[in-house]
Amino acid sequence: MAAVDPSEELKSLETTMGSIEAVLDLDKIRADIASLEEEAAAPNLWDDLANAQKVTSRLSFLQGELRKVLHLRGRVGDLAVMFELAADENDADTLAEALTELTSVQKTVEELEVRTLLSGEYDAREALVNIRAEAGGVDAADFAEQLMRMYLRWAERHNYPTEVLDTSYAEEAGIKSATFSVKIPYAYGTLSVEQGTHRLVRISPFDNQGRRQTSFAGVEVLPVVEVSDHVEIDETELRIDVYRASGPGGQGVNTTDSAVRITHLPTGVVVSCQNERSQIQNKASAMNVLQAKLLERRRQEERALMDSLKGEGSSWGNQMRSYVLAPYQMVKDLRTEYEVGNPQAVLDGDIDGFIEAGIRWRKQRETAAE
Structure with missing residues (x-):
């Protein structure tokens, strides 16, 4: 099996993920989620229907954003392990699987990176x-x-x-x-x-x-x-x-x-x-x-x-x-x-x-x- 060195691609992914996480500010997202969860748990939440829908919609969106970033971070981390395993066992099938996953992760990271470019005054609106x-x-x-x-x-x-x-x-x-x-x-x-x-x-x-x-x-x-x-x-x-x-x-x-x-x-x-x-x-x-x-x-x-x-x-x-x-x-x-x-x-x-x-x-x- 020919040697494959994905180190540059993995390094680039790590750098991009770091930039994405910094721009999205995961700590702020977690804090906002905690605050919204507290609002959503209020017994009188649905007395104001419009506000209740706004709170639950925002909460659902932020929870989804956090899950997406954390899941992608996990996939980036797993890639290095997959390539190491393929090299250690000289396994062509594992290498092919790792290369396919690398391409998929790169595409997903690029898509998420685009989201960080939305910084206009009204970009966050519906x-x-x-x-x-x-x-x-x-x-x-x-x-x-x-x-x-x-x-x-x-x-x-x-x-x-x-x-x-x-x-x-x-x-x-x-x-x-x-x-x-x-x-x-x-x-x-x-x-x-x-x-x-x-x-x-x-x-x-x-x-x-x-x-x-x-x-x-x-x-x-x-x-x-x-x-x-x-x-x-x-x-x-x-x-x-x-x-x-x-x-x-x-x-x-x-x-x-x-x-x-x-x-x-x-x-x-x-x-x-x-x-x-x-x-x-x-x-x-x-x-x-x-x-x-x-x-x-x-x-x-x-x-x-x-x-x-x-x-x-x-x-x-x-x-x-x-x-x-x-x-x-x-x-x-x-x-x-x-x-x-x-x-x-x-x-x-x-x-x-x-x-x-x-x-x-x-x-x-x-x-x-x-």
Whole structure:
């Protein structure tokens, strides 16, 4: 059996794990868990439903994060033992197993390292995702629905809870727009690199001549607002309309005017929600989305001011990813150059590679700008 020296790879893994543990601050995570466990054990916890859900969700997330890091640390430690055993016994099977585990651990460590790059002001927040059909007619509406499914499938793969707040269906197929939330810490920091215009090239299933069609859909990602964000909204500057919610094919149609549309008159921002049966609940959800949109608007204005002071344009291009289904198969991120040759897997939610590349690309640009 040929000698294999994995010492450099193991040393690199140890160094990276040390950096990850330092950034995540495991002692603080343990302290936060202890504090949250104390809150969760309070007999009156569920008197305030919203707070109880926030406490238990945060506790579950931190416990999962700690388990993930400790388990990975154990795997890194076991690797050295596996390679030593393979060398001592001159065992090719054990060596092959150790090399396979090394590759797997390296990939998992890289994925966890990406998490440590999320250090923006709002990165730790949950996310609101808005998808809208743009140029391309019915193909664009169909593409927007495919993107919505892609993100929901991605969340499902990771066991991230989601809630669809509003869906506006197109007449022939697909959707005009949709808004949903991803209810996990760091969802905003993770998904914010998905913001921009997505482009689809394919043979249109809606063209009876079978011609190739290019269509576009926009993705907007917002951080969920918290009480401390202080986005002032004057009730007199709102127009609130109620209407009957509807779904495709006549399904999901309410018999009362429970859906709510809110227009913020000074800015023209419009949000709507028809997910709940109660008009009061829909109004509360719509107000949350409006708060997030106004907060993002304020952040964009502040960023534009800083860019103008620095004499620079926006660091984000508008069109950010192409999905090509014909004449060849490819999905390519136009910012990071990351690409794969299996569009169906991507549209089924396999987008971690694109997200990780986007986060690393953004961090490099931020570092270069400092």
